[in-house]
Amino acid sequence: MNAVTPVILGLLAIGPRSGYDIKATVDRSTRFFWAASYGQIYPELRRLEQEGLIEGENAPKGGRARRVFRLTAAGRQALVDWMRSEGDLTVELRDESLLRLFFADTLPAEDGIALLEGRRRGHERYLEVLRGIAELPGEDPPYIDLVLRWGIEFNEWGTKWCTEQLERLKATTAA
Amino acid sequence: MNAVTPVILGLLAIGPRSGYDIKATVDRSTRFFWAASYGQIYPELRRLEQEGLIEGENAPKGGRARRVFRLTAAGRQALVDWMRSEGDLTVELRDESLLRLFFADTLPAEDGIALLEGRRRGHERYLEVLRGIAELPGEDPPYIDLVLRWGIEFNEWGTKWCTEQLERLKATTAA
DNA sequence: TAGTGCATGTAATGCGTTACATGATTTC
């Protein structure tokens, strides 16, 4: 069981897919909070098949080799077990902008302002990307939609937070 | 220049410290959004000294060997350069709870509820930790305080978000 | 006097990304 295992099992629970499909789906969806690369996916697919959690079937498209995997009963059980396993909230965060802010006391006042403005721009850019995904035609299943809305609402909150701090700073320096 | 470089330069800009001190400070402050381990810190201290960005001085406490580092002029410049370098917002997130939620459509309704409740508990636990830090005696410099408040307000927002989604779900299933 | 904290350091390990190789097919 490693980091890609749950993504693979989870995506195959939605529907059968090839390794390539899995990577493409991840890059359009979970990558914002859970990335995965070919170097993890392909070896893990083989391992999961050996363990009987997934089953592969050759499904070439034209003359192009293609192997589609689907979840076995054991695989579905493994997914359910993982979904119900402990762990209320495990977030690993690496936020360079926050680190810069943390050290902003060592710099002139205008640098702190610039950092906050940059942070806000970053949130706004994320919002554009996520809103673009949300406006795509077709309806997502409820929880996939929920997670997408989390991303949007988080970045809205982050934008607002930066604005508030900027106002507070301006009020303080003015006084 | 690697991931620990800015933390070391930034902390030494606040005041001279030993490698041990740096690790201890990180574990009390930036680790929530920027971790660092001995395996990175000690080799990097040597490298930075060789490059002339920091200077070490033997400062034993009693018979216990101790080496305290401080920033050189070149080191301060390197820090300023990094602080002003591009990069509005680079967040790397690994959120297992979000991944579980993403796949919650494949499970019975009560599992989704449980996931949201667990997520909320996680936010509440983080709040306890961060509020404990905020209530510590002594006053933090403005931006260090700002970042701490970000952590608190983010987890407050996250708690509220979970509550709202739970209410929404209950309203939908009731109807 | 045993345990905890201070203090430095490294070797091993694990993990994930990057980059590349290969080749077919579709699209412009």
Add this chain to the structure above:
DNA sequence: GAAATCATGTAACGCATTACATGCACTA
């Protein structure tokens, strides 16, 4: 006919954590 996309796969690399080794000093 070139470029992009589909599709599979791995080797090399870098990075970070874990775990350990060593030893002094303080405190209960």
